[in-house]
Amino acid sequence: MSNGKTNKSTINRRSALIGMGASVGAMAASGSFGFASAQSVAPIKIGFQKHATGIGAAYGRWYDTTTQAATKRINDMGGINGRPVELVIEDDGTDPKRGAEVVEKFATQHNCDVAFGTLFSHVVFGSAPRAGELKLPYFVVSEGHHVASGKLNRYTLQPGITDVKSQVQSMAPFVGDTLGKKVTMIYPDFAFGHDHRDFFSDAIEAQGGEVVAKIAIPPTETTFTRYFPSIPRETEVVYHVMVGPAVLTFVKELGEFFGPSRPEIFGFIDSLEAVDINSPGLEFLEGTYFWEGNPRHAQADQTSHDKAFRAAVGVDDRGASLADSKDVSTYAHMFGCWETLNIIKRGMEAADYQGPADRSRLIEAVEAMTDMPASDDHPQGPKRFNGKTHQTFGQQYISQVKDGKLVCVHTASIEDGLYEDEVDYTTQSF
Amino acid sequence: MTASRKSMGLHLGVLVVLAALFFILPPYHTGNMARIMVLAIYAMGYNFLFGYTGLLSLGHALFFAAGMYGFGMTVTQLGLPVPVAFAFGILAAAVVSLVIGLLALRTSGVAFMIVTLMFAQAGYLTILYFGEYTRGDEGFVIKQAQRTVAGIDLTSEAGRYGAAFILFAICFLLLARLVQSPFGRTLIAIRENEERTRMLGYDATRLKLQAIVVSGAVSGMGGATYALLFGYVGATFATVQYSIFPLLWVLLGGAGTTVGPLIGVLFMFYLIDISSSYTDAYMLIAGVVLVLLTMFAPQGLAGELRKRVMPWLP
Numbered sequence: 001m002s003n004g005k006t007n008k009s010t011i012n013r014r015s016a017l018i019g020m021g022a023s024v025g026a027m028a029a030s031g032s033f034g035f036a037s038a039q040s041v042a043p044i045k046i047g048f049q050k051h052a053t054g055i056g057a058a059y060g061r062w063y064d065t066t067t068q069a070a071t072k073r074i075n076d077m078g079g080i081n082g083r084p085v086e087l088v089i090e091d092d093g094t095d096p097k098r099g100a101e102v103v104e105k106f107a108t109q110h111n112c113d114v115a116f117g118t119l120f121s122h123v124v125f126g127s128a129p130r131a132g133e134l135k136l137p138y139f140v141v142s143e144g145h146h147v148a149s150g151k152l153n154r155y156t157l158q159p160g161i162t163d164v165k166s167q168v169q170s171m172a173p174f175v176g177d178t179l180g181k182k183v184t185m186i187y188p189d190f191a192f193g194h195d196h197r198d199f200f201s202d203a204i205e206a207q208g209g210e211v212v213a214k215i216a217i218p219p220t221e222t223t224f225t226r227y228f229p230s231i232p233r234e235t236e237v238v239y240h241v242m243v244g245p246a247v248l249t250f251v252k253e254l255g256e257f258f259g260p261s262r263p264e265i266f267g268f269i270d271s272l273e274a275v276d277i278n279s280p281g282l283e284f285l286e287g288t289y290f291w292e293g294n295p296r297h298a299q300a301d302q303t304s305h306d307k308a309f310r311a312a313v314g315v316d317d318r319g320a321s322l323a324d325s326k327d328v329s330t331y332a333h334m335f336g337c338w339e340t341l342n343i344i345k346r347g348m349e350a351a352d353y354q355g356p357a358d359r360s361r362l363i364e365a366v367e368a369m370t371d372m373p374a375s376d377d378h379p380q381g382p383k384r385f386n387g388k389t390h391q392t393f394g395q396q397y398i399s400q401v402k403d404g405k406l407v408c409v410h411t412a413s414i415e416d417g418l419y420e421d422e423v424d425y426t427t428q429s430f
Numbered sequence: 431m432t433a434s435r436k437s438m439g440l441h442l443g444v445l446v447v448l449a450a451l452f453f454i455l456p457p458y459h460t461g462n463m464a465r466i467m468v469l470a471i472y473a474m475g476y477n478f479l480f481g482y483t484g485l486l487s488l489g490h491a492l493f494f495a496a497g498m499y500g501f502g503m504t505v506t507q508l509g510l511p512v513p514v515a516f517a518f519g520i521l522a523a524a525v526v527s528l529v530i531g532l533l534a535l536r537t538s539g540v541a542f543m544i545v546t547l548m549f550a551q552a553g554y555l556t557i558l559y560f561g562e563y564t565r566g567d568e569g570f571v572i573k574q575a576q577r578t579v580a581g582i583d584l585t586s587e588a589g590r591y592g593a594a595f596i597l598f599a600i601c602f603l604l605l606a607r608l609v610q611s612p613f614g615r616t617l618i619a620i621r622e623n624e625e626r627t628r629m630l631g632y633d634a635t636r637l638k639l640q641a642i643v644v645s646g647a648v649s650g651m652g653g654a655t656y657a658l659l660f661g662y663v664g665a666t667f668a669t670v671q672y673s674i675f676p677l678l679w680v681l682l683g684g685a686g687t688t689v690g691p692l693i694g695v696l697f698m699f700y701l702i703d704i705s706s707s708y709t710d711a712y713m714l715i716a717g718v719v720l721v722l723l724t725m726f727a728p729q730g731l732a733g734e735l736r737k738r739v740m741p742w743l744p
Contacts, residue, residue: 091712132574
């Protein structure tokens with residue numbers, strides 16, 4: 001596995017021959033010829049655009065862990081088309097400018113076959129144009145609506161994680177039917193929050209409900225109490241999607257404001273990814289509801305796929321690292337890396353991918369995919385990929401905090417999250 | 431050979447080398463050089479104010495973003511032709527810098543730094559506030575079809591490099607000329623001793639305002655060029671980080687030298703690019719190098735060259 005590092009060494013012909021002979025002998029002795037020998041065994045290079053630093057670092061670390069585990073599993077199963085998979089990891093600093101540079105590096109220096117793994121939307125936006133120009137398939141794991149909205153290009157796909165529009169839309173029936181019809185939304189005053197505001201407002205109205213107040217919080221805000229008096233008395237549900245370092249303060253102050261008599265609270269777990277739900281100050285969350293892309297805490301009806309996924313990635317039943325129980329994962333999102341890599345594998349096999357000349361065939365092969373049943377390749381649940389919009393759709397989970405545990409109380413179906421196509425990328429030329 | 435001939439030879443030589451690099455370097459590095467030239471336009475704009483006029487701004491990201499959004503929004507939302515939208519981007523940056531200059535020049539020294547920083551932060555929040563049009567932090571993409579000029583596809587490697595080179599060369603030569611003109615020399619005089627310049631009868635405030643507008647317009651041109659050649663417009667470019675970058679580039683390369691910004695961007699770009707291949711703590715390496723350079727080459731790389739072997743360097 002490469003880390004984008006180069007090692008200098010001084011190898012003469014004799015030592016090289018001895019080394020090669022010893023290696024072949026050792027492999028023959030162990031019977032470990034895992035990859036096909038009749039064709040090229042040059043590795044398939046997958047450029048992993050990692051948020052190692054910057055605001056996305058917590059996600060990046062777990063995306064890395066998941067990606068490494070998925071790659072190991074693929075290689076243990078014989079690689080892709082008989083070739084091993086090699087990760088080339090570059091830090092994009094969670095920055096769109098550096099993201100574009102990293103994509104260029106994958107394409108023109110590392111000669112990667114595909115690029116993969118970006119989470120933050122602004123990095124996707126900054127990088128996708130260069131991926132398209134360099135004709136490098138770019139598989140993002142971002143949950144942004146950017147791909148399906150038609151703003152990007154044919155080389156950019158999101159087959160392993162659902163997008164925010166689908167997620168929000170599929171929450172509305174549960175919120176409207178179970179929690180209440182009159183919703184106050186509290187969201188960060190930037191694009192991520194605006195997506196929630198716009199998509200959820202439409203979705204809850206379709207359920208016969210209404211958003212009675214929309215409270216936008218400036219991104220520089222560090223204290224929130226002064227916003228809470230704006231929550232109308234008639235509010236039945238508070239919908240919150242705050243993110244960033246001040247989110248713990250937000251939850252604590254919300255609890256102090258309402259005290260014991262509060263409306264129903266529904267939030268997106270994005271607020272508390274990589275944060276222990278039992279952290280001091282979060283007691284107020286008891287009884288509240290969260291959207292989860294994948295249930296962090298193992299459920300009573302846990303599937304064998306989820307069990308295998310946790311074991312491979314190295315997290316326990318509470319979604320924390322097996323090595324350190326205080327190190328909580330980004331469990332609601334990171335499965336996307338696992339599933340995307342498996343889709344890349346399946347696409348390359350369907351396209352009989354041999355090298356960069358086959359990139360367009362790889363994209364066509366992925367575009368041809370539709371239903372993906374739950375399996376060890378898709379531990380989060382079944383998916384339905386839309387080849388025209390390059391976006392996948394899947395189940396969504398709603399969990400309630402009960403005795404400090406996230407207990408899944410509703411599973412939204414794939415159909416709940418479907419919406420009209422906004423683009424047909426297949427009409428774009430390569 | 432006179433100093434001006436040496437200077438002319440140096441500048442033309444730099445341009446010849448940059449043009450030749452396209453044919454010599456492998457694709458990855460030609461892509462990098464295109465980006466470096468674009469960022470160097472921004473750095474040259476910054477250097478004009480900081481290096482030659484002595485005004486340390488911490489808000490230049492606002493001018494860069496004004497050019498970027500001025501171009502990007504008019505070409506995508508109004509459908510203006512690329513040259514017109516590009517000119518609009520530069521104009522937007524010039525107008526923003528004029529307004530900021532009129533207000534910020536009521537202060538000086540540390541207060542000037544803080545005021546420019548605050549205006550830039552206000553500009554960043556304004557971009558987020560009008561997210562419906564600007565797409566806020568997420569930004570927006572300029573499609574390939576909207577990045578063609580006179581039939582030349584600026585998304586191709588040759589088209590991008592050529593456009594970056596031409597725009598860089600225009601700024602490079604014009605600014606080199608400007609800093610050696612009476613206007614430029616007066617700005618240097620202001621930098622060296624503003625009171626004395628005033629006593630000599632110059633309207634230092636007006637000249638500094640003009641310098642801010644030139645600096646802002648060139649920085650904005652850098653932003654418009656980035657959007658044109660790399661197809662992305664986003665609020666990240668208006669954050670304080672992008673106000674600090676040109677300061678670092680100019681300090682590294684040599685403040686008050688015409689070649690310093692290019693050297694600084696080149697050095698910093700590859701310092702990060704190479705060190706990030708070895709460690710996630712690459713910014714620590716960048717920091718250590720900056721400290722060492724500050725200690726041993728306080729005038730920057732080109733500044734040290736001017737001090738030791740090239741006293742004629744403009």
